Amino acid sequence: MSESYLSGLIERQAEAYGDRAALKYRDYKKGVWIPVSWNQFAGKVKRISRALIASGVGVQENIGVFSQNMPECLYTDFGAFAIRAVTVPLYATSSEAQVHYIVEDASIRFLFVGEQYQYDVAYRVQQLCKTLKQIIIFSPDVARSPEDMNSIYYTDFLKQGESVEHQAEAERRRSESGPADLANILYTSGTTGESKGVMLHHSCYEAAFRAHDIVLKTLSDRDVIMNFLPFTHVFERAWSYYCLTKGCLMCINLYPQDIQMTIKEVRPTAMCSVPRFWEKVYAGVHEKINEASGLKKSLMLDALKTGYEHNIRYLMNGQTPPPLLHMKYKFYERTIYNVLKKTIGIENGNFFPTAGAAVSKEIEEFVHSVGINMVVGYGLTETTATVSLGWLDDFRTGSVGKTIPGLELKFGENNEILLRGETVTKGYYKKENLTRSLISEDGWFHTGDAGYMKDGFLYLTDRIKDLFKTSNGKYIAPQAIETKLVVDRYIDQVSIIADQRKFVSALIVPEYRQVEKYAKDRHIAYTDRKDLLQKPEIIALFQMRIDTLQQEFAHYEQIKKFTLLPEPFSMEKGELTNTLKIKRQVLMQNYAEEIEKMYEE
Structure with a gap:
């Protein structure tokens, strides 16, 4: 051995x-x-x-x-x-x-x-x-x-x-x-139920290293x-x-x-992070653009537009950008993009792996437009992290890239992603029944995630267990709506309510600093945060922003009512997992009153 x-x-x-x-x-x-x-x-x-x-x-x-x-x-x-x-x-x-x-x-x-x-x-x-x-x-x-x-x-x-x-x-x-030795037991925090110990053997890590060496x-x-x-x-x-x-x-x-x-x-060359890090960067940049005026504002907007044309429209699709566009891009690279990267601390950046939650199209396009090499991927504890990733010269926005070498992927019932390979766990610690229910005899692991392949790239659609069914029989993917909304600079956290309900509603934790600034700029008087969030002008602001963001969704998927919360979701109240995922069941209990109020006739 x-x-x-x-x-x-x-x-x-x-x-x-x-x-x-x-x-x-x-x-x-x-x-x-x-x-x-x-x-x-x-x-x-x-x-x-x-x-x-x-x-x-x-x-x-x-x-x-x-x-x-x-x-x-x-x-x-x-x-x-x-x-x-x-x-x-x-x-x-x-x-x-x-x-x-x-x-x-x-x-x-x-x-x-x-x-x-x-x-x-x-x-x-x-x-x-x-x-x-x-x-x-x-x-x-x-x-x-x-x-x-x-x-x-x-x-x-x-x-x-x-x-x-x-x-x-x-x-x-x-x-x-x-390689047959057990290396780690990683307990997944889970958005439902008790945590389960995922066994990762040395062979899992060794297979992962071999695959990443190729990519x-x-x-x-x-x-x-x-x-x-x-x-x-x-x-x-x-x-x-x-x-x-x-x-x-x-x-x-x-x-x-x-x-x-x-x-x-x-000033690192690489750092893996969750999308929330880049959402904060995006919000910060757009705040700066909104505060700017005149030539400075138009230059910043043009830099984003130029970067989008150069990196997304041309390079991502395997085409060479026109010489004039390339010259303009190089100018912004030396000036605006460089200042932005220095401000964050990543001007020496090589690449930045990002996973752990859905990355919205806006965030991904923004990050690539300013020349930051974000590598979007998909993985699970049970697969020793990486299942797929989009590489610098081989990515598609909205996708989670191509599967790593040595990992087989196929689709099961409801387009569920099934995986088989050496990086996949051999099972859950002391939980034989759970292991048997999620890993078939011939080694296929049921991820619980639904998706599809297009041109060799994997796209995630939703978490099968997370699908909501309204009382009208329509299926809603809450994560798709939530990912769309948290891009907004006035929104910090959001949880969609729809399961067994007649329409979609939302609990929203505002970005308080931005809302307070908005109130100050418009001389809206208030006594405390709770009072501020009940002001008609603030509710109208959120209604306008939500309506703009959710235009692409079908009518039955759109948020009809929402409640602005004066306190953020927290781990202390049991509302978030250790990896900051929302525990929907806990929110349903903690905000039962607010939720019921949205559904009163």
Whole structure:
């Protein structure tokens, strides 16, 4: 059996790159980025491997990592892989109930935690759990509970690995590792029901790396990567592992809300993100255009029009742009596009993978028009992330690209996308019935997503489970309407209501800052946010914008009534998953009164 690729990856890269920086993380006390060399990374991995053995961690035992993005997450992952242990990541924002469920379900004895919130939750869970033996704390700033005599800090845990007495055992385990070993169990947060543990074996990652080597030809050890999404998310996790195989420099963003600052400090060449990041950029640019006037405004509008003509109308369709248009495009590239990229912090951009939710046509066209190489893809936890992606010189707006090499795709009932290949999970942890219901005997995985192929490109239409049926028997795809609306600069979040109802309605969380500015500019007096959102002028503003945005939908798909909410949907209220997807059932309960009001005769 050949050694699993990830078990020795960091050591091999240290031999190749030595003292060159592998990682960087931000020291918030000093306000500087601290580099970690490949040699240091490999040293940490070795120590964590020996410390895990010293603690009694067995072959294929599950260990938990409950933290926001930190270098320690990667040290722990690769330290575990080297001794054939399995890592189970938990979202940094997970609730006590979610952590309790995962720790019990995966029989986790050792749980690594990031900062105070994660420690506090884990310590409370430990009192209720039969399995949890020890909590290991990454951040030295965490204050332990006075009664806690058992938890230890990461630095003290590593000391157990300083002695080489467990080195022989570590080497034996690594030599016995193989692609058939389980690498991770990733619990999907799910918009309905309890989370389920997706098993990803080393063979899944190895197949994903081989496929991406064929497609992502421009990624190299010269790339600087910003890690923005949580490592717990399969998209960031698989991408990060892949970037490490390429020798890229990984810059780890600790707090997602700091990305506007950290991206400017790092100025990365690549970063994977969800569409929400680009929606914010789009809204920001259009705000600037709306505030501008005269020549400046017309230049900005012309730059967007020129970029659209050059990159979408001509290049995307395999045609050469006319010389005059190309000259104009090059002028805007040196001026307006360059200023925009510098303002975001991505003027060194190579490419930017984007997935995790539907990307609206407007956003995609805008990003490509200004010369940002957004790579739109589609994937699931169960497929080790990527199923398909559109490449820089081979994409179609509105599509999620072409399937990666080695992955078979066909369509089942209701145009459901079925997949088969080495990157597909072998099943759900301890859930044989669920595994059998979603993976056929001959290996076809039922994604639950509907779509179609055109000219070799995959297009998603809707989530089969998410289809709403109105009381008139018409089917509505809520995500299509929601994706269209969140592009608007006055709209932050939206949830469509239609199932078993006679018409479509919506709960809308406005972009409060924009609405308040609109009121100020028009001298609309109000006492508080709730009062502001009930003003006839504000309701008329939203009605106008919604009517404009939904013109392309059939009459029965269009929003007839809406409610503006004074508070955003939140994880605290259970309304969003850890990956910020809307939990429709919870919204139905939390806003039952507001919803019923929209359907009163």
